[in-house]
Amino acid sequence: MATERTFSILKPDATARNLTGAVNAVIEEAGLRIVAQRRIRMSDAQAKKFYEVHAERPFYGELVEFMTSGPVVVQVLEGENAVAKYREVMGATNPAQAAEGTIRQKFAKSVGENTVHGSDSLENAAIEIKQFFDEKDIVG
Ligand code: ADP
Ligand code: MG
Secondary structure, eight states: OOOOEEEEEEHHHHHTTTTTOOOOHHHHHTTEEEEEEEOOOOOOOHHHHTTTGGGTSSSHHHHHHHHHHEEEEEEEEEEETTHHHHHHHHOOOSSGGEEEEEEEHHHOOOOSSSSSEEOOHHHHHHHHHHHOOOOGGOOO
């Protein structure tokens, strides 16, 4: 296993309920290090581009609307096997199917408003990190 970086978003349902600290606690307890973090409002163009792989899915419009509905916290997480580790810590997309102790089981409201995003591959992690961070702002 190697040290990896993955990209994370605390979604608007998390910031709206003041859950950024509670979610970060789960991330840090899992051994992932938050090496960059910024609170932003995603523009419509940013959200559309970020989720363009889902452009043909029926929930795309709703997803873009949700991601731009309030502040989000974008993060870079670092650790051993960080991409797969964070997917495990997040839990299943649908909170009803998320394992006990995962972020989505603890906090998510629905399959759409599911508290966190995490990259699904090392390749996508690099692409997503570049969309929101300069290398100089990532402090490992
Ligand atoms: P994940 O975030 O677990 O990688 P996907 O890549 O399949 O999940 O979907 C991206 C995001 O789109 C989800 O996190 C969720 O916010 C939203 N989404 C996925 N499926 C649905 C659905 N059936 N209805 C509404 N929103 C959805
Ligand atoms: Mg995904």
